[in-house]
């Protein structure tokens with residue numbers, strides 16, 4: 001340990017006392033400016049939100065949405081490339097040497113017929129890829145993400161003299177189908193454009209009050225796999241079961257046996273979900289059918305848990321069929337669908353930094369720690385390339401505070417994401433999203 005002369009310590013203390021308030025005053029001034037600019041932009045942003053909400057497009061069909069975002073980014077001063085991974089949009093703003101920060105929004109809506117009753121509700125109906133006529137709605141709040149994204153893009157461009165580095169504003173298609181991030185990466189996102197030091201994003205939260213934000217360190221969202229199982233038997237007359245191998249009974253046994261994967265095979269501290277969401281088989285009372293179809297959703301955080309659940313499903317399906325005496329050529333078919341989302345791991349250090357920036361501009365009571373969820377998001381893909389880029393997706397409170405209060409008081413659950421009644425409150429949700437993201441990104445660019 002070294003000792004310092006008393007007068008040097010006095011000088012240092014004096015300098016610290018002078019610098020800290022000066023810094024506080026400087027960041028307060030910047031925060032006031034961010035808030036004032038967000039208020040200035042708000043009317044135009046609400047119009048943009050209502051336009052996007054009323055004109056939703058399904059995954060990998062986001063043609064007009066992508067065009068509008070490209071136009072907005074161009075107007076805000078970004079160099080825009082379209083058609084990355086089909087309808088992906090990349091806006092780049094270079095502003096000297098410094099960190100490279102990627103801000104991502106998703107573009108797509110869901111095949112849900114809106115039932116919110118708001119005057120700007122979507123009336124859009126289209127034929128989906130299977131040619132079914134469906135209503136289309138931004139039931140996952142991606143329209144809020146896009147609006148907050150454009151707001152932050154504008155503010156960061158307007159405040160260019162306050163930071164150095166490079167911004168990448170990325171509009172990603174097909175989040176809901178889990179293929180959009182992969183498509184953009186495959187199309188050279190990290191080779192044709194500057195490689196980011198950080199990737200950040202919002203997702204609206206259907207249980208947090210508008211005006212607040214939520215954060216979660218580490219695993220935040222789950223690995224999601226869809227599995228299709230065809231249980232095959234040997235059909236025949238319902239009165240002669242001894243001449244058949246009944247796939248309905250085998251399916252019932254299989255479903256019960258699948259419940260033991262999570263309860264008996266998985267490490268209790270490594271979470272997983274195995275849900276059989278659909279079962280279809282048979283046509284009539286007295287016919288033993290040839291097969292039964294099951295559809296499963298399988299979720300976890302760690303890649304090891306993902307592998308283990310999928311392997312166990314295949315083993316149990318085969319084992320139950322063997323026990324029932326199903327011949328080898330009628331063993332069950334277990335198909336893991338290609339469309340999946342990997343879990344999202346929020347870099348703890350990055351989340352801490354962003355939460356601190358957001359607390360500084362919104363107030364500590366507006367920034368809430370949140371538990372991880374078993375929902376899926378393909379945002380995690382951006383952190384899973386060889387570069388292992390740290391990423392963070394934060395939750396943006398979106399529901400009228402009095403509705404959240406009422407729900408807590410009565411226990412009546414609020415409509416969740418993907419519900420036809422999911423109704424975000426544009427103000428203050430959008431303003432909060434713009435303000436908090438602008439402040440957090442600016443701190444990252446300034447190395448704070």
Ligand SMILES: [Zn+2]
Nearest residue numbers: 140176417418
């Ligand atoms: Zn969704």
Ligand SMILES: [Zn+2]
Nearest residue numbers: 140142175203
């Ligand atoms: Zn979503």
